[in-house]
Amino acid sequence: MDAEHAAAQRKLEWLGAELDNELVERRRRRDWDRRRALTLQLATVSLSALVTVLLGLKVGEPLASELADVALACGALVTVLAAWAAFFGYRTLWIQRSDTVHRLTSLRRRLALMKAEYGDAVPVPEQVGLLVDEYQRILEDDHDSWVRLRRNSGGDLAN
Numbered sequence: 001m002d003a004e005h006a007a008a009q010r011k012l013e014w015l016g017a018e019l020d021n022e023l024v025e026r027r028r029r030r031d032w033d034r035r036r037a038l039t040l041q042l043a044t045v046s047l048s049a050l051v052t053v054l055l056g057l058k059v060g061e062p063l064a065s066e067l068a069d070v071a072l073a074c075g076a077l078v079t080v081l082a083a084w085a086a087f088f089g090y091r092t093l094w095i096q097r098s099d100t101v102h103r104l105t106s107l108r109r110r111l112a113l114m115k116a117e118y119g120d121a122v123p124v125p126e127q128v129g130l131l132v133d134e135y136q137r138i139l140e141d142d143h144d145s146w147v148r149l150r151r152n153s154g155g156d157l158a159n
Contacts, residue, residue: 008125012115015132019108022139026104030097037090040081047078089149096149100142107134 054071057064085091111131114123 004125005123008123008128011125011128011132012111012123015128015135016108016111016115018135019104019111023101023104023108026097026101026142030094030101033090033094033097036088037085037094040085040090044078044081044085047074047081051075051078092149093146096142096145100138103138103141104135107131107138 051071051074054067054074057067059067114127114131
């Protein structure tokens with residue numbers, strides 16, 4: 001085996017390990033963003049419904065006044081939660097991270113196929129190079145999407 005093919009073999013092993021690690025982290029982030037997006041959406045909808053119910057209840061004083069105060073507080077909380085969701089963009093992050101996980105998984109499958117095709121033989125260095133380039137492109141696209149989201153939402157780029 002010449003040096004070029006040995007380097008391709010090492011790159012292939014490196015890429016496999018990198019993809020495995022990256023997929024674990026990206027899936028964790030995707031799932032966290034999904035839970036956060038759904039939690040905020042459910043809380044906002046539930047509190048909005050509660051405000052409607054509290055304001056529609058037919059009760060006498062002083063309970064009517066107390067229920068109106070609770071409805072006012074719930075309405076304010078809905079506003080805060082909606083602003084939080086818009087500022088941090090969890091739903092958009094969830095979608096973006098889902099796309100990145102999909103692309104990384106697809107690349108992982110192509111890598112596994114290449115390993116299956118070659119078995120113990122050494123892969124063609126150019127093919128390995130193309131997979132490494134695609135891996136870098138996926139990570140760059142993910143980062144660029146994140147930066148665009150943060151700029152568009154007014155979020156802090158230090159996050």
